[in-house]
Amino acid sequence: MSAAEEVPTYPGLVQELADRGLLTGRWRQVFEAVPRSRFVPADVWRQLPDRCEPVVGTDAWLALVNSDEPVVTQLDDGAEGGPGVATSSNSMPSMVARMLGLLDVEDRQRVLEIGTGTGYVSALLCERLGEDLVHSVELDPVVARQAAEALAQSGYRPHLRVGDGEQPWPGLGLVDRLIATCALRYVPYALLRQVRPGGIVVAPLAREFWSGALVRLQVQADGTAMGPFCGGATYMPMRAHRLPDLHDVQGRGRARAAGLDPARLLDLGFALYAGARLPRVRLIHKGAGEGVQVWVTRENGAGATAATGEEVWQYGPGFLWEEIEQVWWEYETEGRPDADQFGLTVTNRGQQVWLRDPSEVVRPSRA
């Protein structure tokens, strides 16, 4: 940042969120009352596309904290000398505002947050509802202790627990709202059992084929839950839900012309559709927009890699790329639905993605 540029401020950030229509109802007042900087430690990192970069100096720290970017607060679960993967953060403020908006809390409602992190979301919930109605669980004891201190210094004492948020909170009883601030590969049924019928669950999901999507579920009288996807969301995963590496791929590559630009695979609507049609197919990608490279694999050793404007290489049994192209044509035939036309149903037998209506389940393309 040059000397001529002003360091961003928190009021400026709140104004930006309000201008984008993300702070409805009382949330604007709530955000104004809870400065994000109180919940960000001195040592932090900026998340770059391929790594985390340490933030050095007060101006750079303030610029990051008062911007609409995530602030990484822990690498490698706190271990020294690791690969430098972000494992805790203060989330992107616009994402926090979107999620709290979707949560649709009302006065006197009890809320459970999974992933206390820095304590910022808990503080916002305390400011909105009162600390006695806010419950938050964090797996990492060091992160949890720092959050408890930051919350107490700001005058908030919500109910905090150190433990695995995937497991029920002993003695908690039913809550009205549940917000997960770490990404889930699937919605554990045990989470729903903590929410009253009619209650709402807002969570980011990240699947083998997806880059990440928010889902807003309403718990039904029979304990199942259903609701729509609500746009993209990139969150660090719940610890036991971290995505596995690509499968090992067998055999020599076979080249062919691509019938589909691999950038299309990253469209969230298609990713939701293809993820349901091709379960357990894993995808990773590099780049965005003009030049994308993707790698896809399946547990039987099949694989494919494709880059914009180049030939596709396929490996192992079958023709994985042809399958993906086939699913793309199906998606086209459906009218290329946007992500928000998809939804999710969660029962005690697992979860299913649907398109437009809960009865229109997108089933796997093969057994």
Ligand SMILES: C[S@@+](CC[C@H](N)C(=O)[O-])C[C@H]1O[C@@H](n2cnc3c(N)ncnc32)[C@H](O)[C@@H]1O
């Ligand atoms: C993006 S951060 C949460 C941000 C937080 N809401 C805030 O306001 O700063 C995700 C957090 O989820 C925590 N986490 C991961 N797996 C968890 C689990 N099984 N139970 C509870 N917390 C978990 C991580 O340790 C991390 O601190």
